[in-house]
Amino acid sequence: MIRIEGLSKSFGGKPVLRDFSLEIGEGERFVLLGRSGCGKTTLLRCIAGFERPDAGSIFIEGRAVNSLPVERRPIGFIFQRHALFPHKTVYDNIAVGPRIRGEAEQDIQDKIDALLAITRLTGLRHAWPNQLSGGESQRVALARAVINRPKVLLLDEPLSALDASLRQNLRDELVEMQKAFGITFLFVTHDQEEAMSLADRMSILEDGQLLQVGAPEQLYDRPADRFVAEFLGGVNRLPGVVKSEAASGCRVTLDDSLQLLAGGELRFPVGTPVDVFFRPERAGLADEPGTRTGMNRVEGVLEHKAFYGSHTRYRVRLLHGPAVTVQVRHGIDAGLRVGMRVWVEVAIEDTLLYQREKGNENDA
């Protein structure tokens, strides 16, 4: 549905997008995650036609749109600061597009009635924008963006101005509406949780290019590089050196007396300075060394405990290494007390390996 080939865009000689390419399938929800200023909005503005790329092509349904003006592209957009017309009611705000195109008033009314029902705004059709909550105005913006039945909807952090609980509800609603309308979504955000919960596929934009494209679970569980791993959630990082290769992965020494087996796809030659990564919630804690196979076990002292309702986070000072964080589901950690000797357990397959960053090679 969307194909972008070799897109480049600079501002004042500073490259923002560099030879950027991406394909998004029909009806797919694709989320682009990136930190502030990485070029997310610039990309959407190029696709929508507000910005002219320096190089590259944009195709929608196989048709090149580079030379089409904004209003001729089959695209709807919702931006972070959507502007509803303050002196128009909800109904009239949604009707703006079809009225400009000269559609019959009865047809417009039928379309808006259906949209108001889907967006749960029927009771607010005569309300004014200043009478709406943040979530309601965002739903009006959505109805307004999709009334022309665009093939593609571009969403630029549309939920970021809302508070956390509302954001979560609206995310679920957005997914339902996207399925109901059958529209292809390209959603950009700097919020990793939002990205993962919305996406069929996602990617991270950094330095004007994509780091890894895939399903959220794939990026989270099998990050292609350390930047993706760190961007998508908490990680423990233990510096070490590759000692030997084993059938199930690389054996890494962290300290003369501590070895771990890392089972990710990334393997490095013996002697390479590496970082072992594992996520706090993929680790477990035990008060005695367990016997299950396929696990790394590291001994330490439980230093700190914080209860979060659904889970508890522990800080464990390793006997032969730094402190690590372990997150355990509530109810399965009975009996663990600060000061105790414990064993941190991480499955070999959840123990990932990345080459140490330049400049930190002597960390271990």
Ligand SMILES: Nc1ncnc2c1ncn2[C@@H]1O[C@H](COP(=O)(O)OP(=O)(O)OP(=O)(O)O)[C@@H](O)[C@H]1O
């Ligand atoms: N019209 C412009 N003129 C000059 N520089 C610009 C222009 N638009 C964007 N930039 C610069 O390009 C870079 C990328 O901006 P962009 O708005 O695309 O980032 P973003 O990832 O959407 O950030 P945020 O998450 O903060 O909205 C920034 O450094 C920004 O200052």
